[in-house]
Amino acid sequence: MPARTRLAVWGDPIGHSRSPELHTAAYRHLGLEWTYDRRRVDRTGFGTALRSLDDSWRGLSLTMPLKEAAHDAAHDLDRHAALTGAVNTLLLGDTLRGFNTDVGGIVDAFSHAGVTSVGVARILGAGATAASALVALSDLGAAEVEVRARRPEAIERLRPIARAVGVRLTVADFATAASDVDVTVATLPSGTVLDTAIAAPLAAVGGTLFEAAYAPWPSALAAVWPSANVISGFEMLLFQAVRQIRIFRFGDQHRRLPDEAVTVDIMRSASMED
Incomplete structure (x- = not known):
């Protein structure tokens, strides 16, 4: 060496x-x-x-x-x-x-929790971690990923990544009714609190949650998610x-x-x- x-x-x-x-x-x-x-x-x-x-x-x-x-x-x-x-x-x-x-770290975190394949996924937030999450979801087999962000213009940087990895990218705002997905990846800044009227419906149909934030823990979002389906960003x-x-x-x-x-x-x- x-x-x-x-x-x-x-x-x-x-x-x-x-x-x-x-x-x-x-x-x-x-x-x-x-x-x-x-x-x-x-x-x-x-x-x-x-x-x-x-x-x-x-x-x-x-x-x-x-x-x-x-x-x-x-x-x-x-x-x-x-x-x-x-x-x-x-x-x-x-x-x-x-x-x-980070990409492999997300894949490994899901795999360690027993999630080894994904069909449809949702990403919350469109910052730097969202780019790694999008590629990780592709590596797990996701064909479709919905992104929800407070600044829709931030999602534009994800579109060329989605095209490169062959993922269909859809966009929704937080108030839009949510459909069922296999997994949700939350990349919102640490300490973000979503209104219960937004968070609860997402938790009901969001599958396994990977919450990128890990301090403080549980995050506000993880606290409303079924606990058996939550992976900490740690x-x-x-x-x-x-x-x-x-x-x-x-x-x-x-x-x-x-x-x-x-x-x-x-x-x-x-x-x-x-």
């Missing part, structure tokens, strides 16, 4: 990030003497910070507002990063390789981190770690202890 042992998560704000606990627990279990820290970096300072890294650095995790900047900085993009225009993982070296592990955080660790270890987010199930359990426990 190259002698690059430093990693970190960058973003702004960053103090709340649970990534250091997850990654550090995994590297300890895997016997890797790698350090993983957090650093506050805003969009303006991203380029300078990236250029300042020396050969001791192996990779970076990126959170908001740096995913688009990391996408633009990468020399090589994986399929999910190219589709979404967002990079949350950079593997450093002679070639700067950019990955999006699951995406956990499984996208597993994929990042695969990248930092092997350069490939699809190559499983040794004893991976145990590693995942250790990461989950580490977060609960924090």
Whole structure:
């Protein structure tokens, strides 16, 4: 392995990030003497910070507002990063390789909950996470995805992604009567509270809910959903981190770690202890 042992998560704000606990627990279990820290970096300072890294650095995790900047900085993009225009993982070296592990993290979160295929889905919100959710739903087999957002113009950025992955995209506002779907992915900002007259009908026909927000928990939306059909956004955080660790270890987010199930359990426990 190259002698690059430093990693970190960058973003702004960053103090709340649970990534250091997850990654550090995994590297300890895997016997890797790698350090993983957090650093506050805003969009303006991203380029300078990236250029300042020396050969001791192996990779970076990126959170908001740096995913688009990391996408633009990468020399090589994986399929999910190219589709979404967002990079949350950079593997450093002679070639700067950019990955999006949020997509796979959503797929893995659904799969872990027993949802391995989707026909019709609904996305609430049209921000950056919605793009990853749309690609994840396509990877799970969705042929049709309805999007509801407070700003319909924000949905326009999702249309070329839907065409690229062969998904029929429909648009509705929150007041429109909802039809049955297999799953609902909520990508609304943390703390969003939908009126009960809106949330309750969505819960009644929304299938399994994946709620991207996980703090505070339960979210207002998760609280009105049948509890047996709710997946916390922590699951995406956990499984996208597993994929990042695969990248930092092997350069490939699809190559499983040794004893991976145990590693995942250790990461989950580490977060609960924090």
